[in-house]
Amino acid sequence: MAEKGKTKEFKWQRKHLLGLRELTAEEITYILDTAQGFEEISARAVKKAPPLRGKLVVNLFFEDSTRTRNSFALAANRLSADVVEFTKKDSSVSKGETLLDTARNLEAMGIDIVVIRHNAGGAPTLLSKCINACVVNAGDGYCEHPTQGLLDVFTIRKRKGSLKGLKIAIVGDISHSRVARSDMWAMTKLGAEVTFVGPPTLMPPKVEQLPVKISYSLDDVIEKVDVINMLRIQFERLGGNPFPSVREYSHYFGLTVERMKRAKPDIIVMHPGPINRGLEIESEVADGKNSVILQQVTNGVTVRMAVLFLVNQAAAEKQAEAQNG
Amino acid sequence: MANKAKKLMGDELLIKNGHVIDPANRINRKCDVLIADEKFVEVGRVRKPVANVIDATGKLVVPGLIDIHVHFREPGDEEEETIASGSAAAVAGGFTSVVCMPNTTPPIEDETDVEYVHRKARKARKTHVYTMGSITKGREGVELAEMGFMSQAGAVGFTDDGSGVQDASVMLRALKYAQMFNVVIAQHCQDDKIAGKGVMNSGYYSTILGLPGLDPLAEEAMLWRDIQLVKKIKAGTVRYHAQHISTAGSVELIRAAKKLGLPVTCEVTPHHLLLTEKCCAEYDTNYKVNPPLRTEKDIEALKEAIANGLVDALVTDHAPHLQSEKELEFLAAPFGLIGLECALPLYIKSLIEPGILDWPGLIRLMAEKPAKIIGVDKGTMSKGKQADVTIIDPNAEYKIDVNTFRSKSKNCPYNGWTVKGRVEKTIVGGEIRFSAESCPP
């Protein structure tokens, strides 16, 4: 089955997907291209292909997230992997088993891929240094959520063909958003211009050193952008009260029907979900013709299939290399 | 018993041919040091024959180094460090005196606690161990602890280190009250409200690493406040010491306070001179420390402050932690790193090599001035003073290896660094308590 006409091709080398910050544009594009090959599987009568047959994927979730967890489980299932759900709501490490102990125990059961969601930034990095299995970050604190970033750019690319030159606004609690960070890395690496929009109290420290523009006014940017990603206000993460009231927040930063009238007619409206209807986005907009929110969910499975496939492929190659000296 | 036997054989000790640096007495030349009855007898040319001679040719002979900021974890966390293991680490690092911080479990908050530390230290018989007491009961920042009884028992100062005294009125009371005993009030400057749940410097790296940041302002706001309190008390014998300052802003505050002639001193650690927030990029918890590693700009400001005499003491903030605790997520791991056994070469690297300090300048900040801050009669080689001496080979080059450390903990980010400057011998009260030959690193 050797490929013919060998040319020096790009080779995927990472057995972990920890974040998009460390990826090159070429690597991101490669994942997206690969994901295209997986799209068709979800449309078939038999929604399954065999490449991860006999592989064990663990969903190690220390934070509640039905959505991402199911998406990964579905992706793994469609590639014929077995999935073990391991949910620990309380990840407080002061009591009970540490993350490393948990991981080592799982590894002793012969796992191949760990999909980890954790409330501490860097937990996947820590894990990747200590176990042999592949590690896929499903969201760590407010550091990164790489597969969300990938599915977002995948969705945009499908609609617009390319991200080059697109103007994209990411609106909301930037400070505590891993989605904003992963989106920023992926979108800017692929050539888009990203603007963070939100109140100054929800901007992270030294935000001006990030490769983005900053605006405190949604009204100023709404007319200019090709894509708008409305972040969910995560009440559980907000410390203190960064804005006086939900009413006032919605007034300044909610994506309303009124505001949409001033947007480009072909603007893409995104949201990582789950939606706080009427808070960051009005129902009519979330369900409207510009919304790709449900496509994002569909594409999430596709992109995660590609990621699971690729990290497993890199791991298999590394193992083969090790065996061949 | 062995030590007693040694003394009977002849209680004179001569350190010959070393390069003696004693900034307090303006000595910076090749000469001999004669010690008898645990005291300095002569610094100069000694011609008479002495039974015990150390040939210090090519070595530096300096007053024993003093570290006024260490954590020995006893009582409460003896698996991390004990007064015995910490003392052994101290002499291996050339320190003849250390000051323990009172944030043990339970904290050092009465005279019995102070005496406990002293008793353990006597048993260990390595370095002189002093302790500070807590400013407030239980380090809770509400009610003053018994400073009087503690200072009578030998506490050399007071601090709630590990956290700052949040309530300005409590701090003001502490500063006023401490004047009765002429002791220093030391502060870990950190406004908890601004600091929030921060685990590293607040900035670009905390943002991209997705970790909550510790704003430099948390340190500076409290330092500014404390300086205002000191200013308010004005006269009297109030003494305030800012512990481990880490930001350019703090340097400016200290500069302004000193300009006004306020009784304010401060200290700096090696990690705030050598490491930056960037070190946290791989989530290595050995770089998790409080105050956090800052930026290049802050390092420059601290170095400039040292060059201009604004800094009064160089310390380690030796903070041992179990490996199992440091293996946690960055968010969850405890703050702190150990430094006793590599502080001297690190200061050589950060201050002598780039020409910020000369040797007398370094010794002043590692012996003479720290002694003054805690009010002990040490840090010089004056005649009649207790003979604490550190002998240093300034040119020995080697690799730091945590596995050779006497400390019980290994949380040291400098492991594997190539450094210059080795402690050859540490003499405490005229007795050789550490010798590099007999305990190779």
Next chain:
Amino acid sequence: MKVLLNAKQIDSILNKLTSRIIADIPEGVEIAVIGIRSRGEIVAQRLAKRLSEKIGSDIPCGTLDITLYRDDLNSPKSGSQPRVRTTEITFDIDDKLIILVDDVLHTGRSARAAMDALIDLGRPKAIRLAVLVDRAGREFPIQADYAGYKADAKPEKLVQVFLKESDNKEQVIVE
């Protein structure tokens, strides 16, 4: 290197294959052509075109990417990394006679993978295998129904097909 087939010979083989396939189509059965990426795809497109012309109606043609069905994914050889591309089959394969097309039939592993992939897509009435070149070296019990040219290459030799759509030249060589 030896040239086994030139452009003219390839053209004539394709014509022969077309005729043989048509001759075998049972009454009342719909056929479709599916090529295996990457050069099987081109051969399939050419065959579909010729079949359509001869039969007088459009014969559907699709492309199958078999990467996910390869049997060496977990024991990769050094060298090029299998790359997942898209499968583009826009028609229903149920109850059709599928002409599965590849450029070279060698070990039989690609054909095995392709059949597994096809079965995941539906239930064809039958699958027939058509190849431009049939060479020795079979590892699986698979034979071509329509073999254009039988090459007698030694196992260590590489038989390579170049087509103008992908390679700007038209020949089959053995190295």
